[in-house]
Amino acid sequence: MKAAVISLGSVSSGWIRDALKKYFDSVDDLDINELEVALGGKDGQVLYKGKPLPKYDCIYARGSFRYAVLLRAITTLLNKNCYMPLRPASFTIGHDKILTHLKFQEHNVPQPTTFVATTAENGKKSVKNLTFPVIMKTPSGTHGKGVLIADSEESANSIIDALSMLRQPFLIQQYIDTDGRDYRCIVVGGEVIAAMRRVAAKGESRANIHSGGHGEKIELDEKTKKAAIAAAKSCGLDVCAVDILPSVKGPLVLEVNLSPGLQGITRVTGIDIAEAIAQYLFDRTVALRSKEGKEMMLELEP
Structure with a gap:
């Protein structure tokens, strides 16, 4: 069986690739920047370095929020032909904090009180429903970037004025001590x-x-x-x-x-997380290759 890891070449992605080699006959590294989507013919195509992407039994796609739409497009085209641990829609959901919180709401996942504002006026009204301090976030961003804290209504209003200049929705969230x-x-x-x-x-x-x-x-x-x-x-x-x-x-x-770094948590816990991921991907791929598995594959949401 063949597997591939789509990534930006991080250390964690390399660990997963190496662990997959213990289970799959071959494992390819696919540079996300070399991938293209071709649409307009009978069937859409995913190209790698200008050529049709080979068939794989399992593809684990990793990448930052900047590649969310591309990864959704790629996995949508490949979803019915191989196992992927992240559903196509998850790339745009998981990389957008607003959509993520909406999914949490839909599935009754416990979360902090959160407001979504689109203008400074609405944001300042939302703040009045919370106690200080409050957290404000842009919809995308990792490693805590785009997260601001306001300890008074005056500082909150200043931050809201700045966020509204970005001309995109933003989140206002109750601070949890x-x-x-x-x-x-x-x-x-x-x-x-x-x-x-x-x-x-x-x-x-x-x-x-x-x-x-x-x-x-x-x-x-x-x-x-x-x-x-x-x-x-x-x-x-x-x-x-x-x-x-x-x-x-x-x-x-x-x-x-969606693409967590493994170095810190592996060091702290002593658990070989890359190995656990690789074994799960292999076991799931084997299961989905069966007749029952193929029927399950057709039921996966795009």
Whole structure:
């Protein structure tokens, strides 16, 4: 069987590629920047370096929010012919915080109180429904970028004025005081296989490792695990990371990460996450090659 990893060449993608080689007969690295979509004929085509993409039994597509639409187009064309752990629609859903929170709402996934505003006037009205501090976010962005905190109505209004200049919707969210801590969970095949507590650096509200925070191994309670699994399922993700805030109301899901970095959480937990992902992809591919599996493939949502 043949597998491929579409990526930007990150270390984590390389780990997954190497782990897949233990299971599949061949594994190809596909540079996302060399992929094209050709439409207009009888059937759309995916091209790699100008030539039709070979057939694969399994493709794991990874990439940042900048490639969300391209990845959705590619996986839509390939979805019926091979197993992919991320549904086509998940790329535009998971890389847009507004669409992500809408999916959480649709599937009753616990989340912080969130408002979506399109103008400064609406944003300033929404702020009055929350207690300070409040969080404001742009729809896209990773590693905590595009996330701002306001501790008063005056500072909130200033931030809202700035965000409205971008001429795109933005999110206003209730701040949850967790003493600078959150949970990063890795979900594979409907199970939480690894988790760590992320602790923000001194003077920093964001717990992201990329923002200077550090990780600690943790065993999640069942309620938090269920929230992580429900979040992944709501967005059509067999493999992803889920970020969760512990609160007095219980776990509140912040977002899903379609292409999580594995270095930090692998080091903290001691779990070979790339190996677990590779084994799951292989087992799922084998199952879907059966007659029953092919019928299941046809039922997958684009």
